Amino acid sequence: MPQTLRLFSSQLSVSNLLTLKIFLGLTKTDRVAVWEYTDDPEAATAVLIDTDTPEGRSQVKEWVDRKKSQVLIAFSDKGIGLPNGVLLLSRPLRSADLLAVLQEAATHCTSGSAGQERGKSSGPAAQVSALLEETNTSASFTGTGRVLNFLYKNHDKALKAIDRVGRSVIFDVWRRRYYTINLTRTEVEDLLASPVRSVQIQEMSSNDLAKEIQNIKAQDSDPLFWTAALAISNGQLMLGLLLEGFYKLNRWPDLKKLGADPLHMKLAALLRSGGTIDHLAHFTKAPVENIIDFINACQVLHYLENQQKSMPSVSPVEQKKPSEEKRGLFARIRSRLGI
Amino acid sequence: MNEYKILFTGTMGAGKTTAIGSVSEAAPIVTDVANTDLSLGKERTTVGLDFGLLTLASGDRIRLFGTPGQQRFDFLWKILAKSAIGLIILVDNSRSDPLADLVVYLDGFAEDLSVLPCAIGIGRLDTHPVPTLEDYIDILANRNQLVPIMSVDVRRREDVVLLIDTLLAQLEANTFGA
Numbered sequence: 281m282p283q284t285l286r287l288f289s290s291q292l293s294v295s296n297l298l299t300l301k302i303f304l305g306l307t308k309t310d311r312v313a314v315w316e317y318t319d320d321p322e323a324a325t326a327v328l329i330d331t332d333t334p335e336g337r338s339q340v341k342e343w344v345d346r347k348k349s350q351v352l353i354a355f356s357d358k359g360i361g362l363p364n365g366v367l368l369l370s371r372p373l374r375s376a377d378l379l380a381v382l383q384e385a386a387t388h389c390t391s392g393s394a395g396q397e398r399g400k401s402s403g404p405a406a407q408v409s410a411l412l413e414e415t416n417t418s419a420s421f422t423g424t425g426r427v428l429n430f431l432y433k434n435h436d437k438a439l440k441a442i443d444r445v446g447r448s449v450i451f452d453v454w455r456r457r458y459y460t461i462n463l464t465r466t467e468v469e470d471l472l473a474s475p476v477r478s479v480q481i482q483e484m485s486s487n488d489l490a491k492e493i494q495n496i497k498a499q500d501s502d503p504l505f506w507t508a509a510l511a512i513s514n515g516q517l518m519l520g521l522l523l524e525g526f527y528k529l530n531r532w533p534d535l536k537k538l539g540a541d542p543l544h545m546k547l548a549a550l551l552r553s554g555g556t557i558d559h560l561a562h563f564t565k566a567p568v569e570n571i572i573d574f575i576n577a578c579q580v581l582h583y584l585e586n587q588q589k590s591m592p593s594v595s596p597v598e599q600k601k602p603s604e605e606k607r608g609l610f611a612r613i614r615s616r617l618g619i
Numbered sequence: 620m621n622e623y624k625i626l627f628t629g630t631m632g633a634g635k636t637t638a639i640g641s642v643s644e645a646a647p648i649v650t651d652v653a654n655t656d657l658s659l660g661k662e663r664t665t666v667g668l669d670f671g672l673l674t675l676a677s678g679d680r681i682r683l684f685g686t687p688g689q690q691r692f693d694f695l696w697k698i699l700a701k702s703a704i705g706l707i708i709l710v711d712n713s714r715s716d717p718l719a720d721l722v723v724y725l726d727g728f729a730e731d732l733s734v735l736p737c738a739i740g741i742g743r744l745d746t747h748p749v750p751t752l753e754d755y756i757d758i759l760a761n762r763n764q765l766v767p768i769m770s771v772d773v774r775r776r777e778d779v780v781l782l783i784d785t786l787l788a789q790l791e792a793n794t795f796g797a
Binding site: 534 | 621677766771
């Protein structure tokens with residue numbers, strides 16, 4: 281029997297509020313938690329605040345100061361500077377994102393320790409976590425989080441995902457292949473971004489896999505997972521990754537296959553010897569959220585070493601001073617080659 | 620005016636001459652002779668070195684050198700690698716043991732690779748899918764070498780440009796990185 285949970289919102293535009301109420305209706309069939317809208321903030325299990333407005337930001341601060349037990353969800357474009365424990369719902373309002381965040385919020389509520397969990401949260405890494413705890417080998421799975429994160433967690437399995445209208449895609453995660461006959465690449469990307477509970481996922485035996493993919497063309501899942509990870513990342517680290525962690529590549533990402541983004545090329549080169557997110561942002565002069573997106577995508581494809589230790593911070597005077605001459609040379613070579 | 624050097628190496632038939640020609644501003648100077656290795660399926664092969672050039676707006680020049688592929692000329696590899704700013708290794712996946720071919724060049728340039736940015740391009744993966752790119756990555760991982768590697772068609776200028784761009788990214792990381 282699902283629990284009924286209530287959501288209150290603040291600072292949302294009229295159109296977003298209407299959309300939100302419609303999307304909440306999508307949880308009616310959820311087996312764990314059904315969400316309803318409430319106009320009473322005190323009766324709400326969770327509060328959604330548009331933090332891209334000054335009023336919204338001050339409300340978040342007030343909420344944190346009062347140490348309320350409700351789950352707080354920030355509706356924001358970037359979500360930069362949110363306090364620990366605040367869940368992020370990225371703009372624009374999309375059903376898949378909302379359902380994923382609501383499931384996360386429901387997990388906090390049903391565990392009965394939302395406040396404690398917030399206290400223990402280790403920065404943005406834990407805020408929009410979507411990794412599943414479940415690694416059972418039963419025939420079908422349920423859980424929280426997005427399908428992509430579920431596949432990441434079950435990287436040694438073959439899994440069949442069936443959407444609400446019966447269309448299916450088979451992920452041979454171990455061999456980095458996927459098979460589908462009735463979903464386009466974009467639709468599979470959307471499915472990867474969907475909450476696990478909105479999709480039926482079954483584990484397949486090797487015999488079943490061989491039988492089902494007989495006449496279906498295998499497609500490389502790396503570019504698919506990469507694109508999906510970048511798309512749903514929204515500048516928030518996956519669960520288990522730390523903002524202050526030290527990251528290093530264990531293999532070079534095939535950026536020809538994954539899309540030759542100049543920033544990704546630079547980040548990969550820097551991550552050969554490893555670095556923290558702050559260092560990467562400093563040297564590439566790129567926004568932190570873009571670095572985080574790249575780290576997440578690398579993690580999904582298992583390109584990162586499991587090295588979570590913090591690196592001692594390097595003071596500005598200890599950092600190598602950029603040689604303008606060399607920087608200019610590299611720029612001129614690129615310009616000459618039309619890069 | 621400064622001059623910089625990028626080195627292209629790899630097995631016979633891997634496409635070093637073609638790669639240099641695809642980005643050089645002028646037709647590369649080649650030192651080809653008639654090929655006597657019938658198994659190679661090509662009429663001519665490089666015995667000296669190939670040379671191409673890129674002149675930058677500042678007047679600086681990037682010299683593109685292609686080594687002879689044959690291992691018996693490995694003494695030339697070391698000479699050419701001196702003062703190079705980057706190394707591109709090209710491997711022809713249609714050869715009988717391309718993984719071993721790669722190892723030859725990794726060994727041949729082992730000393731240089733500790734300091735020299737490198738990128739590896741695997742050719743003809745489309746027509747000869749085995750060994751796979753993953754197999755090459757495994758070889759590199761076993762050697763504890765994290766070298767950028769990608770499939771290439773050296774007839775495509777953008778593929779060669781991507782290899783060079785990969786070198787530049789490493790140079791920048793070495794220069795400005797943590």
